[in-house]
Amino acid sequence: MTTVRIYVTYKQSVFDPQGEAITNSIHSLGHDEVKGVKVGKFFDVTIEEGDKPVAETVKEISEELLVNFNMETYSYKILEEE
Amino acid sequence: MKFAVIQFPGSNCDIDLYEALHTVCGADVAYVPSKESSLDGFDAVMLPGGFSYGDYLRAGAIARFTNIMPAIVEMAKAGKPVFGTCNGFQILTEASLLPGALKRNDSLKFVCKTVELEVVNNDTIFTSEYQKGEKINLPIAHADGSFYADLETLQKIEDNGQVVFRYSKENPNGSLNNIAGITNERGNVLGMMPHPERAVEALLGNTDGLRLFKSILDHAEVKA
Numbered sequence: 001m002t003t004v005r006i007y008v009t010y011k012q013s014v015f016d017p018q019g020e021a022i023t024n025s026i027h028s029l030g031h032d033e034v035k036g037v038k039v040g041k042f043f044d045v046t047i048e049e050g051d052k053p054v055a056e057t058v059k060e061i062s063e064e065l066l067v068n069f070n071m072e073t074y075s076y077k078i079l080e081e082e
Numbered sequence: 083m084k085f086a087v088i089q090f091p092g093s094n095c096d097i098d099l100y101e102a103l104h105t106v107c108g109a110d111v112a113y114v115p116s117k118e119s120s121l122d123g124f125d126a127v128m129l130p131g132g133f134s135y136g137d138y139l140r141a142g143a144i145a146r147f148t149n150i151m152p153a154i155v156e157m158a159k160a161g162k163p164v165f166g167t168c169n170g171f172q173i174l175t176e177a178s179l180l181p182g183a184l185k186r187n188d189s190l191k192f193v194c195k196t197v198e199l200e201v202v203n204n205d206t207i208f209t210s211e212y213q214k215g216e217k218i219n220l221p222i223a224h225a226d227g228s229f230y231a232d233l234e235t236l237q238k239i240e241d242n243g244q245v246v247f248r249y250s251k252e253n254p255n256g257s258l259n260n261i262a263g264i265t266n267e268r269g270n271v272l273g274m275m276p277h278p279e280r281a282v283e284a285l286l287g288n289t290d291g292l293r294l295f296k297s298i299l300d301h302a303e304v305k306a
Contacts, residue, residue, distance in 0.1 A: 010185075013232070014185070014230060015188065015256070017186055017187070017188045017189070017190050017256070018186065018190060021190060065139070065143070066139070068140055068143070068176065068183050070175070070181075070182055070183035070230065070231060070232070070235075071183045071185055071230050
């Protein structure tokens, strides 16, 4: 089994209102060194390896469901392999 | 002309749509649960507002996988009227029947109020009863209604006249180009965040939405 963490975020060009609200709150805590926050989400997906490579499964489920390419993009990393 | 009002788990404006069409316009209309797979016998399909599948993942994202969706895509391909309001609009973009996407309101707030719209294009089967440039008032009620598309797509839908409604006084959600409603390229699929079905009876204070339904019915009569 392989556990993959898939990160989904807005594309760089898309305004992220949550990120902006959080940045403002961080500034009100006095952390002026923080120059920006982008909010995203992640999915920990457990995949049983078969004929299909894990990378292909990740690509397919991301493109078909997890990501809306009109506004989002994704990346992933492998957390655990057994 | 027979209308289908699709009921997804979590739809909550299905009755409003049904009553606007049936009670107010006297149209032939039936509910179709999203687990059904056929729209045989229907001439138009209406996707209601609400929170299908709890807006899990993204608003409208899971509804795309329901049994009824292939039949809705077929109706769209056949050039029949397909209409989505609010969550219905979100579902139509997620299903790629309309371009762009609806993202979280810039204010991060759920906005529930009546807003002024401009009818930008009245040369559609949904808006022929309105005047071009006419200002109307319709209620909105959403948290994820900020229309977004990349610049190239935005230019294309503007050039094609696919923008049908624009917020004209204030932009309540951060939509690009103040977009409140768009059609597909062919013009037979309309998605909009405002709720025309909640503005169809004088007794309830507003009838500005009524002509949208009348336009669809007129179109059917002309065709017949």
